[in-house]
Amino acid sequence: MKTNMNNNxxxxxxxxxxxxxxxxxxxILPGIFFxxxxxxxxxxxxLGMPYWFHLELGIAKFIGGIILILPMIPKxxxxxxxxxxxxxxxxxxxxxxxxxxxxxxxxxxxxFFVILVISYIYFHKLxxxxxxxxxxxxxx
Numbered sequence: 762m763k764t765n766m767n768n769n770x771x772x773x774x775x776x777x778x779x780x781x782x783x784x785x786x787x788x789i790l791p792g793i794f795f796x797x798x799x800x801x802x803x804x805x806x807x808l809g810m811p812y813w814f815h816l817e818l819g820i821a822k823f824i825g826g827i828i829l830i831l832p833m834i835p836k837x838x839x840x841x842x843x844x845x846x847x848x849x850x851x852x853x854x855x856x857x858x859x860x861x862x863x864x865x866x867x868x869x870x871x872x873f874f875v876i877l878v879i880s881y882i883y884f885h886k887l888x889x890x891x892x893x894x895x896x897x898x899x900x901x
Contacts, residue, residue, distance in 0.1 A: 771890050778883035781876050782829055785846075788873055789826035792819055808856045822849070829880070836888060843881045850874040 795801050796819040805815040828834050828842040850870040857867035 774883055774886045774890060778880060778887050781880035781883065784876050785873070785880055786826050786830045788876075789822050789829075789846075793823040796820075808853075808860065818849075821845070839884065843877065843884075846877050847874065850877065 792801070796816060801819070802812065802815060805818070806812075810818075825842040825845055828838055829846075850873045853870040854868065854874075857864075857870070861867050
């Protein structure tokens with residue numbers, strides 16, 4: 762009975778982890794293809810960032826997104842990707858609030874941040890479950 766409950770818990774944890782991580786990937790990964798779009802360039806220009814930083818940030822986000830979705834990436838590297846995305850979304854919120862005030866669009870990065878936190882929590886739950894005997898989690 763207890764094994765069945767652990768198995769259901771493991772499945773639920775995996776589902777939540779992969780759904781939230783998949784949503785993050787959908788937010789992050791396509792951005793590399795739109796780096797030179799007028800809207801993307803204007804968005805970072807609006808925040809006072811130089812063009813070279815816009816490119817650097819876009820490439821770094823793409824690499825971070827790959828790190829989050831590939832299961833064979835070591836846990837420590839994934840941790841740093843989560844940290845970087847957290848800093849990025851908090852900084853984006855602060856920048857938008859400072860420039861535009863409390864408009865609904867200024868809080869859009871917070872939605873990303875909430876999904877990021879859920880993914881992070883379930884990443885750790887999966888790693889704890891992975892350490893239980895007979896319970897396959899996700900590869901680190």
